[in-house]
Amino acid sequence: MGILEKIQQIELEMSRTQKNKATEYHLGLLKGKLAKLKRELLEPAAGGSSGGGQGFEVSKTGDARVSLIGFPSVGKSSFLSKITKTKSEVASYAFTTLTSVPGVLEYQGAEIQIVDLPGIIHGASDGKGRGRQVVATAKTSDLILMVLDATKGKNQRAILEKELENVGIRLNKPKPNIYFKVKTTGGVKLLFTSPPKNLDEKLITAILRDYRIHNADVLIRDENVTVDDFIDIINDSHISYINCLYVYNKIDAVSLEEVDRIAREPQTIVMSCEMDLGLDDVVEEIWYQLNLLKLYTKRRGVSVNFSDPMVVRNGSTIEQVCDSIHKDFKHGFKYALVWGSSTKHNPQKCGLGHVVNDEDVVSIIAK
Ligand SMILES: Nc1nc2c(ncn2[C@@H]2O[C@H](COP(=O)(O)OP(=O)(O)OP(=O)(O)O)[C@@H](O)[C@H]2O)c(=O)[nH]1
Numbered sequence: 001m002g003i004l005e006k007i008q009q010i011e012l013e014m015s016r017t018q019k020n021k022a023t024e025y026h027l028g029l030l031k032g033k034l035a036k037l038k039r040e041l042l043e044p045a046a047g048g049s050s051g052g053g054q055g056f057e058v059s060k061t062g063d064a065r066v067s068l069i070g071f072p073s074v075g076k077s078s079f080l081s082k083i084t085k086t087k088s089e090v091a092s093y094a095f096t097t098l099t100s101v102p103g104v105l106e107y108q109g110a111e112i113q114i115v116d117l118p119g120i121i122h123g124a125s126d127g128k129g130r131g132r133q134v135v136a137t138a139k140t141s142d143l144i145l146m147v148l149d150a151t152k153g154k155n156q157r158a159i160l161e162k163e164l165e166n167v168g169i170r171l172n173k174p175k176p177n178i179y180f181k182v183k184t185t186g187g188v189k190l191l192f193t194s195p196p197k198n199l200d201e202k203l204i205t206a207i208l209r210d211y212r213i214h215n216a217d218v219l220i221r222d223e224n225v226t227v228d229d230f231i232d233i234i235n236d237s238h239i240s241y242i243n244c245l246y247v248y249n250k251i252d253a254v255s256l257e258e259v260d261r262i263a264r265e266p267q268t269i270v271m272s273c274e275m276d277l278g279l280d281d282v283v284e285e286i287w288y289q290l291n292l293l294k295l296y297t298k299r300r301g302v303s304v305n306f307s308d309p310m311v312v313r314n315g316s317t318i319e320q321v322c323d324s325i326h327k328d329f330k331h332g333f334k335y336a337l338v339w340g341s342s343t344k345h346n347p348q349k350c351g352l353g354h355v356v357n358d359e360d361v362v363s364i365i366a367k
């Protein structure tokens with residue numbers, strides 16, 4: 001009998017068993033068996049590279065992607081089902097969600113893709129469960145929402161951080177301010193604006209030698225960079241710097257004092273999916289953390305379309321606005337007319353380098 005059949009059999013038996021004091025123990029055992037089987041199912045198949053998961057990866061859609069990362073049964077699927085139209089199965093047993101389930105959150109005119117994922121456990125990054133696929137998905141996101149259970153111990157957060165760290169995700173940390181370029185001649189050249197406190201030429205050269213790099217320019221622009229930062233820069237293509245928002249669910253099940261304590265932690269927000277508490281705040285914070293802004297576009301001779309804003313990253317220039325309309329759009333660009341808080345007068349004639357602000361109106365004039 002295959003694992004899926006065994007799972008089905010146990011689920012059937014559970015649904016046929018009446019819930020009462022007398023069956024509590026039996027149901028408990030079944031739940032345990034079920035969780036074990038589901039974990040086996042998540043385990044990568046021996047020799048196989050896909051981990052037995054079909055269609056795990058979901059294509060990126062919308063303006064940004066947010067991944068839900070957490071231990072089993074913390075309420076990830078409950079959250080997705082609350083804030084999007086997508087229903088992801090919710091149940092009290094671990095590993096209810098076996099694959100990635102995308103939903104769309106519409107907010108401020110933006111379409112934000114929220115990806116519900118299987119729970120991960122200690123060892124996920126080593127290939128435990130479907131952990132590796134889960135963390136790989138997290139790595140492609142613009143924001144990680146770490147969903148934590150307010151009723152569980154403090155170490156859940158550290159364990160998850162470690163798992164993400166293991167696959168090259170750096171949370172709430174800007175890319176180290178180091179310029180690094182491999183060369184073909186000239187040896188290793190270390191330059192800095194002021195001497196780095198934790199690094200010196202000897203160490204840098206030794207590390208680079210291990211990577212068989214004998215010629216490179218290293219420019220350190222921040223005296224506080226660490227060895228880890230430097231190694232991250234050498235391995236740049238494998239490292240992702242992603243913001244993480246820590247969300248504690250199930251606050252209905254802990255004392256007010258405890259809620260108050262948790263809510264004071266940095267980058268942290270509290271909610272209860274069951275009691276519908278704090279969900280609006282979480283959504284607002286997601287928007288804030290994604291650092292997106294809305295623009296309204298205007299075509300010549302046509303009034304502004306306020307019902308369909310365009311969403312771009314904060315700090316975007318007119319050039320990036322053109323690029324997000326179409327990759328060749330800027331080639332026909334003559335100038336832009338911009339109305340809003342980014343300009344001195346309205347409208348202002350702007351070039352490709354102009355940085356837009358939230359709620360600006362932009363009209364692109366073609367050659
Ligand atoms: N008390 C309480 N229970 C909750 C809350 N949110 C979800 N739950 C319960 O927690 C259990 C797990 O919820 P799920 O949404 O399935 O959790 P999950 O993180 O998606 O779980 P997996 O997919 O198995 O990893 C269910 O029994 C939910 O009813 C909450 O705010 N408070």
Ligand SMILES: [K+]
Nearest residue numbers: 073091093096
């Ligand atoms: K669950």
Ligand SMILES: [Mg+2]
Nearest residue numbers: 076077096097
């Ligand atoms: Mg789930």
